[in-house]
Every structure is written in C-alpha cells, then in structure tokens.
Amino acid sequence: MPKSVYVLNGPNLNMLGQREPEIYGSESLDDIANRTKKHLKTLGFDCEFRQTNSEAELVNWIQEAGRDGAGLIINAAAYSHTSVAVRDALSAVAVPIIEVHLSNIFTREPFRHHSHVSAVAKGVICGLGAHGYLLAADALKELIS
C-alpha cells in the first residue's frame, strides 16, 4: 500500500489565484493540489493535501502527519513567521519535513525573512511558485527511499 505524503497549507492560501497574483501566481490551490497529487503518485505516494486558516487545526494535522504520514510538505504561510506552536508541533514529528513558500520571502518585507519552520525542516524551497511543491515532493522521495 502506498504511503501518504501530507501537504499542509496555512492561512489565506485558499485565496490563491485571486490574492495578489503578482506575488503568489495565478493558479488556484486546487490547481496546485491536482499537480502535486499527480506528481506524488508518479513517485509512488498517496497525498493528503489540505489547507486551513486555523492555527489549532494546522497543529492537529501536523501531529496526524507525524503518526500516519511518510513525509510532510508544509507552507505554513503567515504562521511560518509567528507560530511557536506550529514549530513545536513540527519538532515532535519524526518524518522528513520540507518547507515551501510560493514567493521569495527574503526579497519581501523584513517580517517575512524569519520562519520558525525552517529550523525544523530538512530543507526550504521558496520563490519558485507552485513548482516548489513538486520539487519538495522530489526531495521527499530522495529522503524517504
């Protein structure tokens, strides 16, 4: 039975396609989910692709990914910069974690330059738009195999 990779998305990413497309691109989150699921399937994984605007729900899903997943791709969005709870949940997870951001957070406002997620991720991909999710899937394949 294929193992699942969890792909967890934080606040406002449900607005992709409509939200600041010059920064986040014109694809919707559904488009990204479909592409990511398809790519993970070619790599031999099932995919749990989810989005929430709630910090508590994100923490619960990170814990679930640690129990039931083979790996975790996370775009914690604004919670990357603010949430010690998200970082602590990630620290407790044994499966490999790849952090993704659509935009290049280092070329944006200074408050985006620090992510609490980065220190507990195996790797960070940012600035490559939706393609970053596919690159994260490739990285997990290497790390899990």
Ligand code: DHK
């Ligand atoms: C998404 C967000 O919503 C922002 O809060 C982050 C991230 C960047 C992204 O680029 O995917 O600062």
